[in-house]
Amino acid sequence: MLDPALRGVTPNFIREIQHRNEVFIEIQDLLAEFPDPSTRAIMDIKIGTRTFLESEVANKHKRVDLYKKMIELAPNEPTDQERQDEAITKLRTRLQVRRALRHFCGTDKVCKQLAKRLRHIRDSVEASSFFACHEIVGSSVLLIHDGGTNPTSNKEVKVGAWLIDFAKCHRIEGGGKLTHRHPWDLGNHEDGWVGGEVTLRPRCFLMIPVYHYLVAMVR
Structure with a gap:
C-alpha cells in the first residue's frame, strides 16, 4: 500500500515476479516473527457485512x-x-465468530494486545485516503499470536494483526466517498468494513465490534 496512513498495517510489498506468463507479487512474510509453530495461532477473518461484489x-x-x-x-x-x-x-451466507474468537485468544493477555492493535488498524483505516474512495470487499484481518492458552503463563506474548486480501477492491467512479459504516443498499457500494456498532453482531464481522468484544472479554 502506498497510502502513508496504512503503513505498518498491511504487508510490505517487495517485488513483482513474472512466471510462465503470470504475474505474482512477493510481500512480507508475516509469520517470520512467529517462528515456533507449536505456540503460534493464526486466524484469517473476512471483514465487512458482505464478502461479495455488487x-x-x-x-x-x-x-x-x-x-x-x-x-x-x-x-x-x-x-x-x-x-x-x-x-x-x-x-x-453469514458467519458466527464470537466463540471462535474467544478460543483463538486463549488468554486475557492476548485479548488486550490484539484489541490495542485492532484499534490502531481502525484509526489507520479512518485516516486512509485509499479506503475513502475504494469499495473494500473480500479483504481480511490476519491475527497471529504466540501466547498459547495457559492463562497463568508469564511467557512474553507477541501478537500481530494486518490487513490482507485486496483483490476485489474497486475505486468508486465519479469521485465518490465511502464511509464504510452506512448500511449497504445495492448501488451505494458501502461494505460495512468499519461499522458503527459497539457489540459484536452475530451475522457479520466488523472492525469496531471486534475491538469492543476483545475489550469486553478481559473486563
Missing part, C-alpha cells in the same frame, strides 16, 4: 456447501425453503 448479487446459483456451513454455524438461520432445497445463494 455484480455478484445477480448470481442466483444455490450452493450446497454454503448451506452446510450455515447450518453448522447457525442451525436456526435457514428458511423453510432453504431447508427443502438444502442449498443457499452466496448472498445468504
Whole structure:
C-alpha cells in the first residue's frame, strides 16, 4: 500500500515476479516473527457485512456447501425453503465468530494486545485516503499470536494483526466517498468494513465490534 496512513498495517510489498506468463507479487512474510509453530495461532477473518461484489448479487446459483456451513454455524438461520432445497445463494451466507474468537485468544493477555492493535488498524483505516474512495470487499484481518492458552503463563506474548486480501477492491467512479459504516443498499457500494456498532453482531464481522468484544472479554 502506498497510502502513508496504512503503513505498518498491511504487508510490505517487495517485488513483482513474472512466471510462465503470470504475474505474482512477493510481500512480507508475516509469520517470520512467529517462528515456533507449536505456540503460534493464526486466524484469517473476512471483514465487512458482505464478502461479495455488487455484480455478484445477480448470481442466483444455490450452493450446497454454503448451506452446510450455515447450518453448522447457525442451525436456526435457514428458511423453510432453504431447508427443502438444502442449498443457499452466496448472498445468504453469514458467519458466527464470537466463540471462535474467544478460543483463538486463549488468554486475557492476548485479548488486550490484539484489541490495542485492532484499534490502531481502525484509526489507520479512518485516516486512509485509499479506503475513502475504494469499495473494500473480500479483504481480511490476519491475527497471529504466540501466547498459547495457559492463562497463568508469564511467557512474553507477541501478537500481530494486518490487513490482507485486496483483490476485489474497486475505486468508486465519479469521485465518490465511502464511509464504510452506512448500511449497504445495492448501488451505494458501502461494505460495512468499519461499522458503527459497539457489540459484536452475530451475522457479520466488523472492525469496531471486534475491538469492543476483545475489550469486553478481559473486563
